[in-house]
Amino acid sequence: MTNLLLSLATTPERAMRLVALALDLHGPDNKDVMQVQVCAEGVITFSELELPGSNHELMPERRFQSVRVWLNGSVDRADLIKEFCLQGGKIASSAEAAHLLVADPQELATVEKLWPRKLVISLAEFEARLIVDSLRPIRVSTGAPGALPKALRGIWNQLRSGSVMQIIDGLNAFSDLAAVDGRTAEIILKEVGVNADTGTLILGNRFQRANEAANPHLLYALLGLLSRSQKDSRGALLRQAVRKLKQAVPPCLSSRDSPPCRS
Known part of the structure; x- marks a missing residue:
């Protein structure tokens, strides 16, 4: 340490x-x-x-x-x-x-x-x-992720929709919320951390359910949240701590010929 x-x-x-x-x-x-x-x-x-x-x-x-x-x-x-x-x-x-x-x-x-x-x-x-220590989750849960404040529920529904267009709308809404109430906005990242040894993201149960493969749409949403987090916030510190990242591209973004995602 x-x-x-x-x-x-x-x-x-x-x-x-x-x-x-x-x-x-x-x-x-x-x-x-x-x-x-x-x-x-x-x-x-x-x-x-x-x-x-x-x-x-x-x-x-x-x-x-x-x-x-x-x-x-x-x-x-x-x-x-x-x-x-x-x-x-x-x-x-x-x-x-x-x-x-x-x-x-x-x-x-x-x-x-x-x-x-x-x-x-x-x-x-x-x-x-x-x-809190940016290299570990604030709260580690083995069950379902905790309830979100009302201001974040609609944003989370968009982020988990599986539609890239809706995810982008959710990220825009997150940016607006973070600008006026950063503490509330960052609650959605409570279970996200970074492994101190490998520098890889710890997704937590909100962004990766137990015993399930990582969902590329949720990873896309999470990286969007980190990139839009305000300076000196938990999200910004997490972003700076990541040294290694492996992410699958959501299917609708993997080819230029793919049709736009629809909700």
């Missing part, structure tokens, strides 16, 4: 923020906790980097041990805070005392500017990447 803070250094800017955090924690001359090398191509390599949470492999149930998070004033999610603390994390009393800052998307740029030497992520990434 990758160190929590190190796993967030997904861009050069975040990597430099992580370096700044380590320097502030241990001092610029402490070579026992950090060694950084930069090659001619500009690739940064951490040969040694001691960060909070580095001992999580000894206690996987406490994987956030010693990690202090500060939540921007507008962030209020008691359920996420409780889960984070149960796994060893701490809520910092101030941004200065924290290792990781969490902000609403609208305030992300402001917080990043105020704290250039801290890792800053959105509330959606905190939920999906840290607490």
Whole structure:
């Protein structure tokens, strides 16, 4: 399992923020906790980097041990805070005392500017990447998939119709819903995950019934949902985590000479 803070250094800017955090924690001359090398191509390599949470492999149930998070004033999610603390994390009393800052998307740029030497992520990434973990389903079910909110039922009926034209209509409706109520829209992806070892999609019972072959129309619909998911959402994180994909093309799309699909 990758160190929590190190796993967030997904861009050069975040990597430099992580370096700044380590320097502030241990001092610029402490070579026992950090060694950084930069090659001619500009690739940064951490040969040694001691960060909070580095001992999580000894206690996987406490994987956030010693990690202090500060939540921007507008962030209020008691359920996420409780889960984070149960796994060893701490809520910092101030941004200065924290290792990781969490902000609403609208305030992300402001917080990043105020704290250039801290890792800053959105509330959606905190939920999906840290607490929920984008590499596994939120809810694993061995029976029928759970009921969907009313706003998603019509969309799901279109996505499972077996008609490409209706699936596209359903994807358009999903995009509209995600733009105004992303949290509700993403419920349809609750059982979808990504295998951490192979990088392949875990479809869940909604998109693949138990003991049945994968349905190419449902796979087509699922990939459409992931491609249309909003930035920093669970769907976007799932999309980024997929490294290997094998999908059969729906029959009506497998040949240029095929007639249009009809509902």
